[in-house]
Amino acid sequence: MLGLKLATDPRWINIVEKNIQEILTDHAYCEQKAASNAISVIIRYPQYPDLVKAMTQIAQEEMMHFGMVHEKITERGLELGFERKDHYVNDLATYLRERNSGGTKANQFVNRMMFAAMIEARSCERFRILSEEIEDSDLKEFYRSLMESEARHYTTFLNFARKYGEGVDVEKRWQEFLEFEASLMQIYGKSETMHG
Numbered sequence: 113m114l115g116l117k118l119a120t121d122p123r124w125i126n127i128v129e130k131n132i133q134e135i136l137t138d139h140a141y142c143e144q145k146a147a148s149n150a151i152s153v154i155i156r157y158p159q160y161p162d163l164v165k166a167m168t169q170i171a172q173e174e175m176m177h178f179g180m181v182h183e184k185i186t187e188r189g190l191e192l193g194f195e196r197k198d199h200y201v202n203d204l205a206t207y208l209r210e211r212n213s214g215g216t217k218a219n220q221f222v223n224r225m226m227f228a229a230m231i232e233a234r235s236c237e238r239f240r241i242l243s244e245e246i247e248d249s250d251l252k253e254f255y256r257s258l259m260e261s262e263a264r265h266y267t268t269f270l271n272f273a274r275k276y277g278e279g280v281d282v283e284k285r286w287q288e289f290l291e292f293e294a295s296l297m298q299i300y301g302k303s304e305t306m307h308g
Contacts, residue, residue, distance in 0.1 A: 114233045114266065115286075117294035121301035124238075125245040131304040132248070133190045138305040140181040141195045142235065146265075147174035149228055157221065160276060166268055173261055184254065200300050200307035204230055207292050222280045225273035226289055229266050231307070234293070236262035238306055 128135045150171035154164050185192055208223045236259055243256035274282050300308055 114237060114263070115290055116233055116237055116297075117290050118297040120237060120241055120297065122241075122245075124301045125241055127302065128242070128304045129246060129248075132188070132251070133185070133193070134304040135306065136181055136185050136188075136190065137193045138196050138198075138308075140178055140185065140192060142198070142306050143174045143178040143181060145198075145201075146228075146231070147171045147178065150174065153224065153228075156224070160272075163272055163276070166272070170265055170268065173265075177258060177261070180254075180258075184251070196305060198305070198307055200234075200296060201231060203296055204293065207289070211288075211292075216279060218276065218278045218280050222273045222277040222282055222285065225269045225277075226282075226286060229269035229273070229286075230289060230293055232262050232266035232269065234307060236266060 147170075150167040153167045154171075157163055182192060204227055208227055239255045239259040239262055243252055243259060246252050246255070270282075270286070273280075273286075302308065
């Protein structure tokens, strides 16, 4: 369903289980950044009422998820800590900037939607792994409950790229982006972060 070309290294779950605080902190900030991204899409593209409505819902949902993750952190007597750099996300942004820079507003819009869609797709895959493989039964159930919304967000962003990406071959560009993301995953999956 997600179309990802390379699965996460199965050993990633073993790394995560050694430092639950780190994965929860990183996950919390991923949710916060996803909410911020949805808000910035509204600011940049207010001319699309359906997009504004969808991004409002996503921003609210992501902040709710942030609160849920923060609750898991405090329940366990852990601390949120400070935001971590997300090298995976930076690599995706750099690729889109260098490969598909400039051009029409539609071109820039498609890049923005594909960027968000890819992050949601990989997050969904990671949530699935956590829901199936982590030994902590509470977190297993927690990640299962979040998986569906990530998948919905992924399709929402991709569908808007197709709808408003006039003159852009969205399918071709998405397939190329998936190939690039697969090459990234050969170096990621080795740290206890959501995308690392």
